[in-house]
Amino acid sequence: MTSPISPVGAHVPVAGGLATGGLKYAAEIGAEAVQVFVSNPRGWALPEGRPAEDAKLRDGAIPVYVHAPYLVNLGSPTPETLDKSLAAVRHSLTRGRAIGARGVVVHTGSAVTRTYDEAMAQVREHVLPLLDEIPEDGPDLLLEPMAGQNNMLCAKVQDLAPFFERLDHHPKLGVCFDTCHAFAAGHDLAAPGGAKDTLDALVAAVGEGRLKLVHANDSKDACASAKDRHENIGAGQIGEPPFADLFRHPATAGVPFIIETPGRAPAPHAEDIKTLKRLRDTP
Numbered sequence: 001m002t003s004p005i006s007p008v009g010a011h012v013p014v015a016g017g018l019a020t021g022g023l024k025y026a027a028e029i030g031a032e033a034v035q036v037f038v039s040n041p042r043g044w045a046l047p048e049g050r051p052a053e054d055a056k057l058r059d060g061a062i063p064v065y066v067h068a069p070y071l072v073n074l075g076s077p078t079p080e081t082l083d084k085s086l087a088a089v090r091h092s093l094t095r096g097r098a099i100g101a102r103g104v105v106v107h108t109g110s111a112v113t114r115t116y117d118e119a120m121a122q123v124r125e126h127v128l129p130l131l132d133e134i135p136e137d138g139p140d141l142l143l144e145p146m147a148g149q150n151n152m153l154c155a156k157v158q159d160l161a162p163f164f165e166r167l168d169h170h171p172k173l174g175v176c177f178d179t180c181h182a183f184a185a186g187h188d189l190a191a192p193g194g195a196k197d198t199l200d201a202l203v204a205a206v207g208e209g210r211l212k213l214v215h216a217n218d219s220k221d222a223c224a225s226a227k228d229r230h231e232n233i234g235a236g237q238i239g240e241p242p243f244a245d246l247f248r249h250p251a252t253a254g255v256p257f258i259i260e261t262p263g264r265a266p267a268p269h270a271e272d273i274k275t276l277k278r279l280r281d282t283p
Helices: 018-029 051-059 079-098 116-133 157-166 179-185 194-206 241-247 266-281
Strands: 008-011 034-036 064-067 103-107 140-144 173-178 211-216 257-259
Touching (some): 008 266, 018 266, 064 079, 103 211, 140 211, 157 194, 173 179, 179 211, 194 211, 211 241, 241 266
Parallel strands (some): 008 034, 140 173
16 A cells, blocks of 8 residues: 655745635646745734635645744743734634635744743643634644744654643644754754654654644754754755655655745745655655
């Protein structure tokens, strides 16, 4: 029995409409899955959708994911930031359901000036009810570990275990694994067996079937740099071979790989997708 093929896609710009702009760009670069923002990634505004655009994405054949705004920090000690973060995640989940998204990616956040346990108690108090609100046909909430900077609550994949424990291993909880973040946090994906070891550790931390999305990004900086600077596939410190290893791990069977790599024109993104498809399809 062969494993399901992992679609390869990209975070796409949505000028002109989520579907009109996003799917046009996806076609130009050969994307088989897309990730979008449904609001300004660097702001708190929560815009309404356009029903016709939503329907095109929802009714299309291409897998869709939403990335919550970068400002979201569910561990923040500032009440205003927490309130706005919760509102932004709820908005992303609601809009995600409207466009048929399979998951909403949210950064795992930082304790900032408080202790880890204080921040994680807050995560449990506020995120468990949010998870319970998600309808059965709504998107999963996908936790994305960070690069290890600024008192982050989760960087190494092992750090996901206490997140899942505090959130009662909720059935709507999943993981988005970012290769650049993992490398920056100290997982040496470029070492022999490094990609397999890292995904083995992820599965051990959260259980099978929880990995729902891979952000496929090379890294400008060295392993354990704690610097989140993406590079095009094969042009950074990770290199091409680890991505081939990731495709061959049982945990990624059928899981989409989404690039968030540099370049504003279609050409570099089309090349990255072409490279990943080659690594995926080469025996």
